[in-house]
Amino acid sequence: MKEVLVLGGGFAGLRACRLLAKSKLDINITLVNNNDYHYDATALHTVSAGTSKPEEIMMKISNCISSKVNFIEDTVNNIDHDNKTVSLENNGRIKFDYLFNALGFESETFGTPGADKYGLQIWNMKSSIQNINKVNDNLKEYRKSKDKSYLSFAVIGGGFTGIELLGELAYMLPTWAKECDCDVNDFTITCIAPNCIPMFDEKLVHFALDYLHDKGVDFILGNDAKAKEITADGVYYGEDNKFVPAKTTFWTTGVKGNTVIKEAGYDQKRNRVVVNDTMALDAYPDEYLIGDVSAVMDKDTNRPYPTTGQISIQEASIAVENLKARLNNSKKVPFSYKSLGTVCSLGPTMGIAELPMGKKTIKIKGHSVSLLKHLVRMNTAFEIAGVKAAIQN
Ligand SMILES: Cc1cc2nc3c(=O)[nH]c(=O)nc-3n(C[C@H](O)[C@H](O)[C@H](O)COP(=O)(O)OP(=O)(O)OC[C@H]3O[C@@H](n4cnc5c(N)ncnc54)[C@H](O)[C@@H]3O)c2cc1C
Incomplete structure (x- = not known):
């Protein structure tokens, strides 16, 4: 055999x-x-931001494989x-x-100084749990000190992961403001990236960035918006080393x-x-x-x-x-x-998508895309592990 x-x-x-x-x-x-579990890597950013609990995106490997497969952890x-x-x-x-x-x-930092030490990276379950722990530690620091710098976030990168993460962080702001007994506007979230989700149609990108901006995200975009160094207190970027304060910096450049x-x-x-x-x-x-x-x-x-x-x-x-x-x-x-289309969430209740329909591509935005995203996750679970996994998902 x-x-x-x-x-x-x-x-x-x-x-x-x-x-x-x-x-x-x-x-x-x-x-x-x-590990003795599988995780849905497409949802790791939700664990990092606290909109999902780890167990919501994990499945026991033993529940995902046939009895014909021997498993070694x-x-x-x-x-x-x-x-x-x-x-x-x-x-x-x-x-x-x-x-x-x-x-x-694995996450890629391209050797950027401080990115490994201070940049929160999203590439497996362990890193995602560390990320939400860091966020919670900083919120705790704010509650103790009332120092607003602990409410500052930066996201480096405007690709899929960066934009989806921004949606989850923005979604959490009202909850965190309540927990910290402060105003939503006391938080800052800054995205630093040369460009954002370039694989999408320009109108959908505008919709996404406007939506996130309304929810409290500031964007620093353009050729000069390249992170040069990450420190415990923020991000240096661009040719003349401009500084954005951030106690919590996510690194999502690739x-x-x-x-x-x-x-x-x-x-x-x-x-x-x-x-x-x-x-x-x-x-x-x-x-x-x-x-x-x-x-x-x-x-x-x-x-x-x-x-x-x-x-x-x-x-x-x-x-x-x-x-x-x-x-x-x-x-x-x-x-x-065969591309089945591209779906980008903007938090748990909003999103944009481009779906092939014959020779055309249909472009959609709005709350319905969140439902679509959920269906995609169920279908993925079905394809990799069968009906039981799809239902659990
Ligand atoms: C935040 C985020 C959002 C995403 N969204 C989407 C999306 O909407 N749509 C989409 O199509 N794609 C998306 N992706 C990309 C997608 O998650 C990856 O392309 C996909 O996970 C790759 O699958 P894989 O099986 O190759 O690897 P992985 O999912 O990385 O699985 C690798 C497995 O190997 C295990 N492993 C690693 N190293 C070792 C080792 N040394 N020994 C033993 N085991 C090991 C890991 O624990 C893991 O179980 C997203 C990715 C991220 C990070």
């Missing part, structure tokens, strides 16, 4: 496990994940491609015949793949590896890289597609199809990305 090893219990890894377990292949499947340290083994922190080396590497993403990718000697860029159209590597054909550790080239732009949960799930499906094709000596199935 062939040993199939899946690394990482995120969207890509769980989707692969689900399809492998459903396949009629004569294989033994093992999943390694560093451990941390992957390295991969030996020649001997086809993976070394784990506590369980030594395990062998594989086929590998599905789905170790996911992500890279898992550092294990570099450690394992893959030919990588920012810990992401270009795969072929079967999601395998030409250098190591028995290894499939799926999700945020892979780079799938978009032939139209000659650049990799942006890493998302949506594409991760599609990649996992195609990788499993191609393992089946190999083992059954049938035709390979090339990857072809």
Whole structure:
């Protein structure tokens, strides 16, 4: 029986496990994940801002996988491609015949001074819980000292994560003002970014920024709005080192793949590896890289597609199809990305979206988008772990 090893219990890894377990292949499947739970990474910003409790976006791995999948809770340290083994922190080396590497993403600070020490980063459950703890500590400091600097927030980055996070922070302001016995206007939230959600239509971007501004967010945008240094008290940005005070600074400028990718000697860029159209590597054909550790080239732009949960799930499906094709000596199935649209929340009750409708794209904004976001999360849970997970979500 062939040993199939899946690394990482995120969207890509769980989707692969689900399809492998459903396949009629004569294989033994093992999943390694560093926690005994899966978290919905697309909702980590809600935990960071306190609009969700951690348990609302977590699921026990045992509830997400079939009884045909063996689960090992451990941390992957390295991969030996020649001997086809993976070394784990506590369980030594395990062998594989086929590998599905789905170790996911980490936050990227681009070496900006102070970003690692003072910037709150959103990349797993642990970091998100640390983030909300830091927010709560600062609110507590304000209640003790009445020093308004503890009510100052900055968000560096205007991408998806930055904008969605701003929506959650702004949503929390009335609650925090009540808890702190102060006025909502005593809080400041400043977003510093060269531009905001450029993947969206200009009118939707204006709507989003106006909405967030009305809720208390100030924007510093433009070519000069690049963070230079983060300190405990705020952010230096731009050519002439302007300063924005902030006791709580979130760093959301981008992500890279898992550092294990570099450690394992893959030919990588920012810990992401270009795969072929079967999601395998030409250098190591028995290894499939799926999700945020892979780079799938978009032939139209000659650049990799942006890493998302949506594409991760599609990649996992195609990788499993191609393992089946190999083992059954049938035709390979090339990857072809089908965008299901893009939804950006602006807090729990508002959002913007662009959805493909035939050859057109429909653009929507408003409260209905929040419902859509919820449906997307349910559908994702269904695709990676089945009906039970979708209902729980
Ligand atoms: C705030 C935020 C909002 C987002 N919103 C959206 C959205 O609306 N739509 C969308 O499509 N995408 C969104 N994304 C992107 C999406 O979350 C990622 O593309 C997706 O999570 C990638 O899935 P993955 O399975 O590759 O990796 P991950 O979700 O990162 O999963 C990796 C898994 O591997 C485990 N792991 C990591 N290192 C090790 C190790 N050394 N050993 C063992 N296990 C390990 C982790 O614990 C985790 O379970 C968002 C991301 C963020 C941060």
